[in-house]
Amino acid sequence: MGCFTTGAWFESGTFRFCFIMGSNFPKMNGARSKARSLVFALLVASMSIAVVQSIFGATSAAAKSDTSNDSELFRLGEKLYGRCVACHAFTYNRTGPKHCGLAGRSAGSVEGYRYSVAMRNSGIVWSKESLDQFLLSPRKMVPNTSMGYAGVKNDSGRRALVEYLMIESISAERCGGEQDGP
Amino acid sequence: MTALLKNWTQAKETNLKARRKFLINSGAVGLSAAAVALIGGNDALAASHKASENSDVTILNTALGAEREAIAAYQLGAESGLLSSGTLSVAVSFQGHHKEHADVLAQTIEKLGGKVNEPPETYNFPTSRLKRERDVLEFAASLEKGAVSAYLGALPLFDNRDLATAAASILGDEAMHWAVLRQALGLNPVPSAFVS
Numbered sequence: 001m002g003c004f005t006t007g008a009w010f011e012s013g014t015f016r017f018c019f020i021m022g023s024n025f026p027k028m029n030g031a032r033s034k035a036r037s038l039v040f041a042l043l044v045a046s047m048s049i050a051v052v053q054s055i056f057g058a059t060s061a062a063a064k065s066d067t068s069n070d071s072e073l074f075r076l077g078e079k080l081y082g083r084c085v086a087c088h089a090f091t092y093n094r095t096g097p098k099h100c101g102l103a104g105r106s107a108g109s110v111e112g113y114r115y116s117v118a119m120r121n122s123g124i125v126w127s128k129e130s131l132d133q134f135l136l137s138p139r140k141m142v143p144n145t146s147m148g149y150a151g152v153k154n155d156s157g158r159r160a161l162v163e164y165l166m167i168e169s170i171s172a173e174r175c176g177g178e179q180d181g182p
Numbered sequence: 183m184t185a186l187l188k189n190w191t192q193a194k195e196t197n198l199k200a201r202r203k204f205l206i207n208s209g210a211v212g213l214s215a216a217a218v219a220l221i222g223g224n225d226a227l228a229a230s231h232k233a234s235e236n237s238d239v240t241i242l243n244t245a246l247g248a249e250r251e252a253i254a255a256y257q258l259g260a261e262s263g264l265l266s267s268g269t270l271s272v273a274v275s276f277q278g279h280h281k282e283h284a285d286v287l288a289q290t291i292e293k294l295g296g297k298v299n300e301p302p303e304t305y306n307f308p309t310s311r312l313k314r315e316r317d318v319l320e321f322a323a324s325l326e327k328g329a330v331s332a333y334l335g336a337l338p339l340f341d342n343r344d345l346a347t348a349a350a351s352i353l354g355d356e357a358m359h360w361a362v363l364r365q366a367l368g369l370n371p372v373p374s375a376f377v378s
Binding site: 082083085089092093094095145146147148149150151 | 236237240241243244245247248251299302305306308324325327328329330331332335336337338339378
């Protein structure tokens with residue numbers, strides 16, 4: 001019943017479509033009616049398949065685009081991190097504190113690093129949001145921080161740098177067992 | 183690389199001769215007002231910036247920390263036994279520049295009434311990754327590139343414009359180091375029209 005009497009089933013991948021025609025069309029009897037129904041069902045099915053393919057194609061393209069965007073964002077962040085290496089490294093303290101373990105860390109808490117009083121007392125916990133705000137203008141967020149850097153004013157560049165730092169600072173490959181220690 | 187290093191050495195000698203001649207003839211009058219203020223200790227200039235000295239002193243101390251680290255890094259490279267004589271000569275020359283920067287920064291901090299930060303007892307360097315001359319050059323290039331970015335990022339923060347000018351002068355020197363090191367590594371010495 002159902003599709004078998006008034007329309008037709010069509011399958012595309014894991015999807016199955018039923019095209020109901022009986023009640024929407026002038027009543028026709030015999031082989032001519034069935035032939036017209038079949039032609040119409042095929043027409044609608046082909047259109048539907050095209051739509052489905054279009055939707056799935058678009059989704060797939062969007063997924064690829066997201067991956068591509070993430071990759072581009074990471075590469076941009078990695079490039080911008082080149083600005084930081086005058087004073088910072090991931091795995092050891094330099095003029096600035098090490099970056100391994102940065103994500104989720106309280107500001108001013110790396111052992112063995114001599115922080116400014118301002119940074120020690122800032123109460124900041126490093127997250128995407130706080131890091132973004134800090135990197136926009138370090139001395140505005142933490143006056144008298146010893147980080148003598150005006151900031152990354154370009155929004156997209158700063159976002160990329162923050163993403164990069166958040167990922168790499170907890171990366172096992174990059175930091176190994178360094179996250180929790182000095 | 184050998185021919186290039188020969189050129190460096192010759193250029194360095196020519197540069198030193200020209201510099202000596204310039205200093206003898208001019209009595210250092212040709213130095214910028216900012217550099218005179220920094221090196222000679224222009225108390226009036228320093229005194230005129232009392233209100234902002236804390237901020238500037240903090241920035242200068244951070245720059246001093248980076249310069250001291252660069253001196254230590256070049257020392258590490260020089261003592262590594264990985265550098266050929268020509269490269270060693272250039273490394274020692276660059277280290278000398280960083281020493282000059284550090285001296286000027288320390289003097290300026292004191293002139294502004296600030297306290298010079300104590301250097302750390304030890305420096306951490308990725309020594310396990312330095313296995314050949316190229317590794318040392320790449321490491322030095324990364325530090326010099328970083329120094330350019332650091333000075334560029336610090337420039338807008340100086341309340342004292344003369345300090346900004348002097349910092350820009352140091353930035354130029356760091357950028358030249360970076361370019362020379364890139365050239366030695368077989369890379370485009372000046373990869374773009376702007377630094378960041």
